[in-house]
Amino acid sequence: MTVPVTVIIPTINEALNLERCLRSISWASEIYVVDSASTDDTCRIAEAYGAKIVQFRYSGGWPKKKNWALANLRFANEWVLLLDADEVLPECACQEIAAAVQAPGEIAGYWINRRFMFLGKWLKHAYYPNWNLRLFKHAQGRFERLVAGETNSGDVEIHEHVVVKGLTRRLKTELEHYAFPSVECFIDKHNRYSNWEAQYQLELDEPNPTVRLQDKRVNLRRRLRRLSRRLPMRPALRFLYVFILQRGFLDGIEGYYFARLHACYEWMSVIKTYERKHHANHCLGD
Numbered sequence: 001m002t003v004p005v006t007v008i009i010p011t012i013n014e015a016l017n018l019e020r021c022l023r024s025i026s027w028a029s030e031i032y033v034v035d036s037a038s039t040d041d042t043c044r045i046a047e048a049y050g051a052k053i054v055q056f057r058y059s060g061g062w063p064k065k066k067n068w069a070l071a072n073l074r075f076a077n078e079w080v081l082l083l084d085a086d087e088v089l090p091e092c093a094c095q096e097i098a099a100a101v102q103a104p105g106e107i108a109g110y111w112i113n114r115r116f117m118f119l120g121k122w123l124k125h126a127y128y129p130n131w132n133l134r135l136f137k138h139a140q141g142r143f144e145r146l147v148a149g150e151t152n153s154g155d156v157e158i159h160e161h162v163v164v165k166g167l168t169r170r171l172k173t174e175l176e177h178y179a180f181p182s183v184e185c186f187i188d189k190h191n192r193y194s195n196w197e198a199q200y201q202l203e204l205d206e207p208n209p210t211v212r213l214q215d216k217r218v219n220l221r222r223r224l225r226r227l228s229r230r231l232p233m234r235p236a237l238r239f240l241y242v243f244i245l246q247r248g249f250l251d252g253i254e255g256y257y258f259a260r261l262h263a264c265y266e267w268m269s270v271i272k273t274y275e276r277k278h279h280a281n282h283c284l285g286d
Contacts, residue, residue, distance in 0.1 A: 002029050003098040006077045006138070010056075010065045010156050012036040014085035015045060017178065022049040024089040027098075030076045034069045036155055042085075058155035065156045067143040077101075080138040082162070086178045087114070093173040097135060100171065108166025109136030111215055114175040119183075119254045122176075126248035126255045130177075131170070131218050133162040140165040146200060153196040161213055168214045183261070190265040198272035201229055202280070234270055239263035 007028045011018060012035065022045070025031065033046040033053050046053050054073065056065050063071065066082060079101040083089070100110055114130040116123045133141070141164040143157050151158070180186040204226070213219040231237060239259045242248045248255035 001027050001094055001098065003027050003094060003101065004029050004077045005079045005081050005097060005101050005135070006030040006032065006075045007081045007083055008032050008034060008066065008069050008073070009046075009051070009083050009085055010034045010036075010069070011038060011042050011046070011085050012155075013038045013040045013042060015040040015042050017085040018042055018045045019049070020088055020178075021083060021085050022046070022051065024091075024093075025081075025083065027094045028081070032069065032073055034065055034073075036065070056155065060150055062145055064143075067157065070138055070142060075138055078137055078139070079135060080141075082134045083175075084177075084179075088176040088178070090173065090176070093171075096171055096173050100135065106167050107169055108140045109133050109162065109164040109168040109214070111168060111170045111218070112173060112175055113170075114177045116180070117176065117178045118180050118186075118258050121251070121254045123248070123251045123255060123258060125250045126242050126246050126258045128246070129217075131215055133164065133168060133214070134175075135171065136162060136164045136168075137166070147196065148203060149199050151196040151199045153192045158193055158196040159200075161218070163214065170215075183257075186261055187264075190261070191268065194265060194268035194272050197269035198276050201269065201273040202276055204229065235263040235266040238266040 005028050007025050007030070009018070009021060009031065011033055015038075018033075022031070031049070031051040033043070033051045034056050035043060035046075035053055036056055036058065043053050054069070056068060058065070070080070081097065100107075110133070111131045112134045114132065116127050116130070141162045143160045144163050146160055179189070213222060228234065228237060239262065242262050243256060243259035248259045251258070
């Protein structure tokens with residue numbers, strides 16, 4: 001089966017992950033790998049699987065890689081599917097996505113849930129469910145912009161969501177997300193993510209143009225997250241949220257470690273926010 005959907009995969013040195021991802025979407029009629037000057041075998045692997053390779057040169061600011069791809073690539077299909085190289089779709093996804101993109105009606109996008117792999121184990125509770133709008137009509141969807149200033153967090157969107165002009169629904173298909181193959185990888189990624197968090201925190205008091213997301217649960221989670229950034233003892237609260245409220249304790253020792261690492265991530269965000277405020281005030285004083 002060939003499904004009339006275009007898959008967009010952002011990459012930079014993803015040779016260890018990309019082949020697994022590409023095998024899971026062999027049914028897609030068009031695949032774009034949007035690369036950032038990889039120095040490993042990323043492009044060779046993409047070419048071997050028939051993907052179209054486009055180089056993205058980032059000079060800071062906005063747009064970042066996925067939004068740039070949506071605005072500049074020439075798509076053979078009306079529908080696009082966004083995947084990261086460390087994500088994998090199950091075999092059953094082909095039939096459900098084919099039915100979704102070929103069904104008549106007013107639906108413009110679909111949310112897909114993700115399951116996280118951590119220390120060799122699927123987390124069934126911590127950070128689950130985790131919904132993202134990934135399948136949508138490309139002419140009707142763009143990433144929201146949450147941060148105006150420079151974040152020093154890389155060339156890919158971090159916590160921004162796609163917003164579409166139209167109705168959305170949820171798919172039953174779940175992505176398998178191999179985001180953290182090691183603790184070192186978790187720390188490296190969240191070191192960059194905390195840069196984004198710090199800049200976002202600095203801009204919280206400014207007029208916020210953020211639109212309402214098209215999924216009630218995701219929208220509520222974002223509002224609670226926004227409110228929590230003003231609370232004291234944020235690292236402890238983050239730990240309790242992941243370990244207790246999300247029932248990460250049911251994931252065993254891996255759930256405990258996952259919650260502790262997120263508490264460390266929260267600490268980095270708090271301290272980096274202070275650092276940026278101090279730097280901003282020092283510049284004003286000069």
